[in-house]
Amino acid sequence: RPRIFSGIQPSGGLTLGNYLGALKRFVEKQDEGIETIYCLVDMHAITVWQDPDKLRQQTREGAAAFIAAGIDPARSILFNQSQVTAHAELGWIFNCVARMGWMSRMTQFKDKAGKNSENVSLGLFAYPALMAADILAYHATMVPVGEDQKQHLELTRDIAIKFNNDFGVDFFPVVKPIIEGAATRVMSLRDGTKKMSKSDPSDQSRINLTDDADTISKKIRKAKTDPEPLPDTLEGLKDRPEARNLVNIYAALAGHSAEQVIADFAGAQFGTFKPALADLAVAKLEPITTEMNRLMKDPAEIDRILGEGADRAEAIARPIVDQVYDIVGMIRSR
């Protein structure tokens, strides 16, 4: 039976990119009846310094976003990573399987470390090995993510293969990224060549799941565009990254294809398209924000849900990681 695992870092508020590229699709997978395990990866978040109170707050807010978006903690397992120690344990073993060369080729590390890689945490470098552990501790085979995680999932596959070869076992499965839909890479509203990101210094560059209706509308109306009207074919969006991005966002929010959106808005000026997009975004996001705010009034209940999810996650991961210890040759005599 296929099992899905995916995670989101509670390292800031969630954006429209996280919602369309990940969260919305997590809900679709759950509703297809697949076994789904979703994780707020707090141990990944601390690869760059996090204020402890904010980390707690953002983890709860992330959990509230999952539930508000449609994750049902009875049907999916929803928990925060640090409550299940199997992740850290398998992460260490994978640190010993992964090669320095593989890790140094990770583009996300290179982007995050910048020129001064002497000064970033060792955890940031090892990050993708922990990510492989997140997935493989459950023998999950399907991982819904945005485009930016593709390279990390290729590394997950390499780690699984090398582990199996090194120990002569057929233990870890091959992991398949699920990168699908109209918005696998939502771009910044200020620069169509940059990813929309919670870490962008400009708040105008992104829509946050905590933004109110007015803020969402304003950000979309002010989004960078070119002066041309929308074309009548997708081809016509080539070399128009900002226009392409807004069309993709519309498509993903509406649950249509980009082709469909272009067919509906062929020849429209942004003066027409942007208000339509703003209305759609508000209609889809406002109920989520409202529900998030309601859930956040009862942090103890969120913590209870995360704890219960962690118990269920642990029940799956513990025996798998115990087997890994046996395979590797660790004595376990108690």
Ligand code: TYM
């Ligand atoms: P993170 O926290 O950066 O992002 C969470 C998810 O949101 C997707 N995403 C986007 N999708 C489309 N457009 C965007 N602009 C955009 N920004 C973010 C990401 O692709 C991701 O799916 N390393 C992961 C977290 C992680 C994980 C895992 C994921 C840790 N362990 C195991 C899957 C399986 C990350 O930093 O995601």
